[in-house]
Amino acid sequence: DTGVSQDPRHKITKRGQNVTFRCDPISEHNRLYWYRQTLGQGPEFLTYFQNEAQLEKSRLLSDRFSAERPKGSFSTLEIQRTEQGDSAMYLCASSLGQGGDTQYFGPGTRLTVL
Amino acid sequence: AQSVTQLGSHVSVSEGALVLLRCNYSSSVPPYLFWYVQYPNQGLQLLLKYTSAATLVKGINGFEAEFKKSETSFHLTKPSAHMSDAAEYFCALLFSGGGADGLTFGKGTHLIIQP
Numbered sequence: 001d002t003g004v005s006q007d008p009r010h011k012i013t014k015r016g017q018n019v020t021f022r023c024d025p026i027s028e029h030n031r032l033y034w035y036r037q038t039l040g041q042g043p044e045f046l047t048y049f050q051n052e053a054q055l056e057k058s059r060l061l062s063d064r065f066s067a068e069r070p071k072g073s074f075s076t077l078e079i080q081r082t083e084q085g086d087s088a089m090y091l092c093a094s095s096l097g098q099g100g101d102t103q104y105f106g107p108g109t110r111l112t113v114l
Numbered sequence: 115a116q117s118v119t120q121l122g123s124h125v126s127v128s129e130g131a132l133v134l135l136r137c138n139y140s141s142s143v144p145p146y147l148f149w150y151v152q153y154p155n156q157g158l159q160l161l162l163k164y165t166s167a168a169t170l171v172k173g174i175n176g177f178e179a180e181f182k183k184s185e186t187s188f189h190l191t192k193p194s195a196h197m198s199d200a201a202e203y204f205c206a207l208l209f210s211g212g213g214a215d216g217l218t219f220g221k222g223t224h225l226i227i228q229p
Contacts, residue, residue, distance in 0.1 A: 004157070033216050042118075042204050042219030043158070056216070091157060093216075100146040100165045100208065103217060105157035 002026075004106035006092050012112045013082055020078045021109045025094030032075050033103060034067055035091040043091055049075060050097060082113045116141040118207050120220035128228045133192040135223045137179075137205030140186065146208040147188045148217065149179055153201045161203075164188060175199070200227045 005024045013019050025032045030051050035043035046065065047057045051072035060066070064082075069075040079086055089110050093103040121136040139145060146165050150158040162173025169181045179190045188205060202224050206217040 035216065042222050045216030045218070048216055102160050102163060107157045
C-alpha cells in the first residue's frame with residue numbers, strides 16, 4: 001500500500017496561467033475526492049468521482065476549475081487563468097466507496113499564484 | 115445544512131496533562147464523524163471515526179472520542195499529552211446517507227504541548 005500520491009508537491013505560477021495537478025489514489029479505491037485548504041482553515045470539499053464518473057461538481061469554486069478521472073484510476077485537477085486567490089493547498093483523498101468509508105489523504109499540492 | 119464547529123483555534127496543555135479538543139456538529143440526520151490530525155506540510159491522517167456503532171470510539175496514539183447525540187458533540191480526548199501530539203486537529207462530518215458529498219470540516223484546533 002503506497003498511499004495516495006500527488007504531483008507536484010509545490011507549484012508556483014504567475015497570475016493568468018493554467019495549472020494541472022495529478023492525484024494517484026490507493027489502487028483498490030473506487031472513490032476519489034478533491035479538497036482545497038487555505039491558511040488557517042479546514043479542507044473544503046470541491047468534487048468527487050466514483051470510478052470515472054464525476055458525481056458531484058457543484059462545489060467547484062468557479063468554471064475555471066475542472067477535474068477528470070478518465071480511466072477511473074488517477075485524476076487531474078485543472079485551474080485555468082489562475083488568480084492570486086487560488087493560492088492554497090489542494091488535497092486529494094480516496095476511499096473504497098461505501099458510506100462512511102475512511103478517506104485517505106495525500107500530502108497535497110501547494111499552489112502559489114504570484 | 116450540516117456544519118462542524120471546533121471551539122478554540124488554539125489549545126495549550128502541559129506534557130502529561132489531559133488533552134480535550136471540542137467539536138460540535140449540526141446535522142439533520144445521524145452523521146458519520148471523524149477526527150483527523152495534520153502535521154506541518156503533510157496530509158491529513160485519520161485518528162478515529164464514529165459510524166453509529168459504539169458511542170465511545172478509540173483511535174490511534176491513545177486518542178478517543180465520545181459521541182453524544184443529546185449534546186451534538188464529538189469531543190476528542192487523550193489522558194496524557196506527549197510532545198509528539200503537537201499538530202493541527204480537524205473534526206469532520208459526513209452524512210450517513212453516504213457519499214453524496216465530501217467531508218465537512220471544522221476550522222481546526224492547533225494543539226500546543228508545553229514541556
